[in-house]
Amino acid sequence: MEPKIIYEDENFMVLDKPSGWIVNQAQTTASNPVIQNWLIKSFDYPLSKSREFRSGIVHRLDKETSGLLLVAKTSASFKNLQLQFKSREVHKVYTALVHGRVEPGGGVINAPVGRLPWNRERFGVIPGGRNAETAYRVVAYYKREVANYTLLELFPKTGRTHQIRIHLKYLGHPIVGDETYAGRKTAKSDRLWSPRLFLHASEIEFKHPVTGKKLNFTSQFPKDLVSVIDKLGKTS
Numbered sequence: 001m002e003p004k005i006i007y008e009d010e011n012f013m014v015l016d017k018p019s020g021w022i023v024n025q026a027q028t029t030a031s032n033p034v035i036q037n038w039l040i041k042s043f044d045y046p047l048s049k050s051r052e053f054r055s056g057i058v059h060r061l062d063k064e065t066s067g068l069l070l071v072a073k074t075s076a077s078f079k080n081l082q083l084q085f086k087s088r089e090v091h092k093v094y095t096a097l098v099h100g101r102v103e104p105g106g107g108v109i110n111a112p113v114g115r116l117p118w119n120r121e122r123f124g125v126i127p128g129g130r131n132a133e134t135a136y137r138v139v140a141y142y143k144r145e146v147a148n149y150t151l152l153e154l155f156p157k158t159g160r161t162h163q164i165r166i167h168l169k170y171l172g173h174p175i176v177g178d179e180t181y182a183g184r185k186t187a188k189s190d191r192l193w194s195p196r197l198f199l200h201a202s203e204i205e206f207k208h209p210v211t212g213k214k215l216n217f218t219s220q221f222p223k224d225l226v227s228v229i230d231k232l233g234k235t236s
């Protein structure tokens with residue numbers, strides 16, 4: 001399944017990224033589909049072939065995370081949108097299914113995130129890490145057999161690598177299917193009924209890079225995540 005264009009004008013486009021697609025070209029992409037390669041092959045806007053500007057890709061989503069991704073078509077739009085991200089003017093909403101019953105129904109996780117000194121390939125909450133803040137809101141509670149689950153909306157104020165996944169693990173409620181942060185045994189058990197990491201970039205709000213008008217885009221759950229929710233029983 002290819003990415004879907006949600007919106008497009010001469011300055012930028014908004015993509016709906018499928019799970020399984022890597023965003024940027026890298027040595028380790030192997031046979032996985034890559035958004036940047038797709039942009040190079042499929043489009044001919046000013047930045048499409050630019051390595052320096054990553055074909056206009058403004059931010060990143062993890063390979064298994066689905067949802068909204070911004071791509072700038074010109075260098076001016078790229079710089080403007082990146083500045084909006086840097087100055088925290090971009091409002092993002094993610095949806096995740098997590099282990100356990102999250103209470104209270106809303107709150108803020110404020111914990112510094114950085115590379116683990118004993119494993120530079122991994123990230124976690126560490127003293128001296130970079131400031132990271134994620135607000136959350138409970139959408140619904142579910143049960144599967146004897147286990148409880150919570151569907152959350154998440155509002156990251158900062159954009160650290162794996163921030164949401166790390167913060168939810170720190171809270172004691174790792175995301176369903178998270179092979180990195182939920183623990184190998186838990187993730188393996190999750191994958192019997194959830195095909196992948198249950199994390200979706202569901203909404204993004206920012207200013208148009210040329211007109212300054214506020215824009216808001218949403219993405220509905222893809223079929224694979226809808227099928228997971230259908231396997232659960234809703235509780236109060």
